[in-house]
Amino acid sequence: MSHSAGAVPRITGRTRLFAVLGDPVRQVRAPELLNPVFAQLGLDAVLVPVHASVLHLGEVVRGLQRAGNVDGLLVTVPHKAAARAFADVQSAAVRLAGSTNALRRGADGRWYAENFDGAGFVAGLVAAGHPPAGQRVTLVGAGGAGGAIAAALVLAGVARLDVVDVDPARVRMLLDRLSDHAPGVVREGATPSGDTADLVVNATPLGLREDDPLPFDPARLAPGTLVADIIMSPPETRLLHTAAAHGLATHRGAPMLTEQLRMYREFFDLHPTEATE
Template sequence: MPDAPPGPSAVSGTTRLYVVLGDPVAQVRAPGLLNDLFARTGRDAVLVPVHVRPDGLEEVMRGLRHMRNLDGILVTVPHKVEVCRYADLLGPAAEAAGSANALRRNPDGTWLADNFDGAGFVHGLRENGHDPAGATVALAGAGGAGRAVAAALLTAGIARLRLYDPDAARREDVLARLDARWPGRTTAGAQTDFDGDGVDIAVNATPLGMRPSDPLPFDPARLPRTCTVADIIMKPAETALLEAARDSGRPVVHGRHMLDSQVLLYERFFALHAPERKARSEQ
């Protein structure tokens, strides 16, 4: 019987490291998905969650950059905007969104940050039969993930974007960034200004829904019956928003579809597929 491929259960001195940073991290699904990918591709690597609060991010990032066996960093709430400060280069999606959810170490030792939240979200929508091209979209949340989703939706050809966030400075910053690339297609307002009239797709890109006590980010009853309601939260899989939308007969798209659609993008970004597969095929 051939030896089992190296993976998370066979960590050694040669194992390459990846981390996912967040506050909290109990909800993250990336370790299961990426460690499974490492095992399937025979890669001697492991990804572990790292719980770091915002006031510790700078210290942690400076330390991670000095770890010579660390090849990649994934980033979740609430660090996606701030983490861009610690990258040497920004990829096109991170540049457009002003946020990043993945960083890789380049061969020259520099760190490149990019964002795959938006591309993963749009791909997940399409895989579930909801092409956003030409749609009017209401998006709650202008944080790291929300701004990435906004940029990807505009890239995908939506007609209009209504962006809602309680932080006036943050939503105005995102509006200016989006208007510079897609002028006149986005409006921004406070969360309490949410307007569901004529909306084809409504998206929750806030953390509201991660805890049972959270209020709804918006009321799905204010949306047209045909409006698709999507949530980017991974855990719980069925948020209160999606449950309310489903109970009212509206189609829903779960958060897991965004992350599942990102796995191939991560594989390409971190070059996880080619070298070791080729080496094993030549044995």
Template structure:
């Protein structure tokens, strides 16, 4: 029985706003737990459409206990070309790559994996580069400033080397888990001796920029990752959380009169990097 024209029109990509899925469509997935907050599909799927790339990016809820099964299953699917990775999997997912970039080595985690022509998988990390680019576009150059990063997990581990490479005078990292700090020191100590320090509790006395690199703020009942009332006048407060856009931390900092920097900038400035990484060339 033929499909009525009205229903056919409503299902078209031009009307629905959804990417067109064909038998030839290549697949990308963004893995996280939770995953409802991810913004990458809303940014990359329109990019695929603009470039004429027959591909789609979908969110995948990956419970920590099943990450290996999920990643290996996706990698064995012949039409999956790449993976993006968010909390809490950035450190563990490196084990499922055959080779990793220098940024992934330094950060201790990966947020993007691609299938190579020979079928192997290559991992990279663009969180740090995206964060620094977002700061600069917003008019804040990290060169010569003192930074305090709260959280030494997957995101914090990526931000610290990127900020140091961008010329930050000193980066102080705090995390209550000593094993994270020891691992970070082991990765970065030889490259930037004396330019970063680690502690269990934050110290903000001389910070020009303070970054929340923890998941605290994603949920409405989360405590603040730190008290912005302790920060010096003129400090910039940045959050890497993208949903909600206005976290409780950023609201509290703005109420105190401090300049704030939203998490969405870190992702939006990674999109050109993803385009190059995944080789998303336009159809000619």
């Protein structure tokens, strides 16, 4: 065991590496959540943030994959769709969502891609007392995270899913992937307003920066609408603050990642060492 829970990780020549890739990357919370898990399990491993620009994503990923002691990669905005290209094997969730947020090196040397964004988001809603089954949902953002969340919402049994994005082609691609699984449920939507949804989700990066515009105006939503944001830092985005100021219930982004911890443990095959059992 290289370090104990609550202690500063002791990096050794045997330490296994995990990286989370993003652009920007300073907002990611995965290191804060997963490094304590490594410690609790007694694993000689560490997760570090890696700032990978869109222009150099391929060089960064291929370099990390060729490093013999890198066991896994987490992926955040804006790379979730592009990162699929660096996997040898894609799960059904990745193919359905059109994006990945986790890749691991298999015992056979191949890289396996999975997507836990959607499952984590739905699990977070359920844990907070907002099960999406039977609900009318408007999803703003059809990119990597949005695609994963759309797939998970469909699988969770929403009554209707309206998808909104500045890029109509991205919406059509998402609808094409989901149409066979939910005929008549998923459709292209408009900017949310009035009593058109029980739940409105921001799955865009808008809100990461203080000067970002709102992805939609909560003031135009009907009372009783739940507003959810998948952005985790800041914990309360301007969207959620504005929605709360108008008397709307809100759901933060952090539970989506918290619920993924168990999924990451299984995917990366993280088990306690003998010393911690």
